Amino acid sequence: MHVHVNAAESVDGKLSTREREQVAISGPEDFDRMDALRAEADGVVVGVGTELADDPSLTVTDAERREQREAEGRPPNPARVVADSRARTPTDAEILGDEAVTYVLVSERAVKGDIEALENAGATVIVAGEDRVDLPGAFEQLEAHGLDSLMVEGGGELVFSLFDAGLVDRLTVYVGSTVIGGREAPTLVDGEGFTDPDSFPELSLTGVERMDDGVVLSYDV
Numbered sequence: 502m503h504v505h506v507n508a509a510e511s512v513d514g515k516l517s518t519r520e521r522e523q524v525a526i527s528g529p530e531d532f533d534r535m536d537a538l539r540a541e542a543d544g545v546v547v548g549v550g551t552e553l554a555d556d557p558s559l560t561v562t563d564a565e566r567r568e569q570r571e572a573e574g575r576p577p578n579p580a581r582v583v584a585d586s587r588a589r590t591p592t593d594a595e596i597l598g599d600e601a602v603t604y605v606l607v608s609e610r611a612v613k614g615d616i617e618a619l620e621n622a623g624a625t626v627i628v629a630g631e632d633r634v635d636l637p638g639a640f641e642q643l644e645a646h647g648l649d650s651l652m653v654e655g656g657g658e659l660v661f662s663l664f665d666a667g668l669v670d671r672l673t674v675y676v677g678s679t680v681i682g683g684r685e686a687p688t689l690v691d692g693e694g695f696t697d698p699d700s701f702p703e704l705s706l707t708g709v710e711r712m713d714d715g716v717v718l719s720y721d722v
């Protein structure tokens with residue numbers, strides 16, 4: 502599985518405010534770049550924290566990109582994937598709309614009735630892990646469904662787990678020229694954090710590009 506993490510952060514590394522409300526950190530050029538990344542991917546992934554905070558659609562906005570995917574024999578939109586250990590995704594969430602297939606990754610902690618409600622709302626539920634979603638195991642199951650490349654949009658809890666599991670191949674981050682601040686505000690990589698410098702993921706800077714009123718940094722991992 503090829504995993505590309507892409508997000509937008511303030512200059513102080515925040516993905517959002519301490520109230521965890523969605524904020525537009527980037528501008529139209531960067532949203533178009535994100536749309537192109539979605540159009541390339543087999544699946545677009547978020548954590549349930551992002552799902553609950555933002556209620557994103559995770560679909561491709563540009564009609565030409567959807568047509569291009571169809572011309573290549575692919576569905577017009579990538580699959581939507583949410584890491585949601587306890588099946589907390591609301592059944593009226595945008596990501597359960599019929600524009601694309603949706604996978605909800607849950608753990609064994611999820612209640613059967615909540616799983617059934619998500620399945621009745623059109624989702625395919627994948628069970629992996631006892632407590633939190635076992636991401637390597639869940640991604641293997643996604644591969645069995647034909648998904649070979651994933652674009653992960655956040656948030657910071659999920660992104661830490663992906664780095665911790667050694668699952669990230671590429672990182673692109675838009676750094677906006679704004680300061681959000683707040684010790685409780687989500688950052689690009691939250692979770693437990695790494696403590697041993699030998700365990701810090703090593704990144705290789707592959708690109709620096711001015712965009713909107715900020716900069717896009719690209720890394721191989």
Ligand SMILES: NC(=O)C1=CN([C@@H]2O[C@H](COP(=O)(O)OP(=O)(O)OC[C@H]3O[C@@H](n4cnc5c(N)ncnc54)[C@H](O)[C@@H]3O)[C@@H](O)[C@H]2O)C=CC1
Pocket residue numbers: 507508509510515516517518520521522523524526547548549550551552554555584585586587633634635636654655656657658659660662687691
């Ligand atoms: N500026 C940007 O580009 C983006 C900003 N955001 C912001 O990030 C915030 C949400 O981020 P977070 O609270 O960090 O939530 P998150 O989106 O990373 O979701 C974390 C949740 O996912 C579930 N999960 C299941 N298995 C997991 C695993 N193995 N590892 C980690 N989590 C797992 C858990 O319930 C966990 O609480 C929102 O404020 C949203 O607006 C989110 C995406 C992009």
Ligand SMILES: Nc1nc(O)c(N)c(N[C@@H]2O[C@H](COP(=O)(O)O)[C@@H](O)[C@H]2O)n1
Pocket residue numbers: 507508509523524525526527528531532535547551555556557558559560654655675
């Ligand atoms: N790339 C980017 N730039 C920003 O400034 C952002 N606030 C975000 N946030 C994420 O974009 C997604 C919106 O999804 P839909 O357009 O509703 O499909 C969502 O995942 C946000 O967290 N991204």
